[in-house]
Amino acid sequence: xxxxxxxxxxxxxxxxxxxxxxxxxxxxxxxxxxxxxxxxxxxxxxxxxxxxxxxxxxxxxxxxxxxxxxxxxxxxxxxxxxxxxxxxxxxxxxxxxxxxxxxxxxxxxxxxxxxxxxxxxxxxxxxxxxxxxxxxxxxxxxxxxxxxxxxxxxxxxxxxxxxxxxxxxxxxxxxxxxxxxxxxx
Numbered sequence: 001x002x003x004x005x006x007x008x009x010x011x012x013x014x015x016x017x018x019x020x021x022x023x024x025x026x027x028x029x030x031x032x033x034x035x036x037x038x039x040x041x042x043x044x045x046x047x048x049x050x051x052x053x054x055x056x057x058x059x060x061x062x063x064x065x066x067x068x069x070x071x072x073x074x075x076x077x078x079x080x081x082x083x084x085x086x087x088x089x090x091x092x093x094x095x096x097x098x099x100x101x102x103x104x105x106x107x108x109x110x111x112x113x114x115x116x117x118x119x120x121x122x123x124x125x126x127x128x129x130x131x132x133x134x135x136x137x138x139x140x141x142x143x144x145x146x147x148x149x150x151x152x153x154x155x156x157x158x159x160x161x162x163x164x165x166x167x168x169x170x171x172x173x174x175x176x177x178x179x180x181x182x183x184x185x
Contacts, residue, residue, distance in 0.1 A: 016041060017092040021121060022048040024146045025090075025163045028119075028182070029053065035088040036081070038074040038112065041065065045092055054090070057083040075104075077111055092121040097131065106135060113139040113166035121146075124160040139166040142180045 022045065032053040037046050040059040043066060058081065060072035072081065089112045097105040112118040124145055126132050142165035149161060170177050
């Protein structure tokens, strides 16, 4: 999964979101909120967010794993897929951002951020890359680092992770907006 491991990546970057990864995000969400999950996998993130006041209004995945989920390629997500009253899009998306993939992660950020304020779980190093520059400038409002998490039972990942908030309205109330960075405490 990481750039420093020799494990073969799972197809479509399919990794269940561990509970520990969601805890740091909780304090940045309202006490109750609604959202959709466009890369739902086995619904782990949905279960975790329900403990923090989250009410999922729709779950999508390219390969649905349960009856609550609808089949949808996240790149085709549009306003018509968003139930009325949805506050956020929250997901642990595929981290793939190679030229061969068509820069999938970057395309997802643009699609999601233009629909609703979006929280994405991404590797922390992403914001230090050249390819992140325009997306950070155009959409990123917050970065909440979570450190390393255990993606495979007892095995801690080799990459630090962060929750990133993206929103097309970043510039709405600001002359010169900045990204809020919340150090780990």
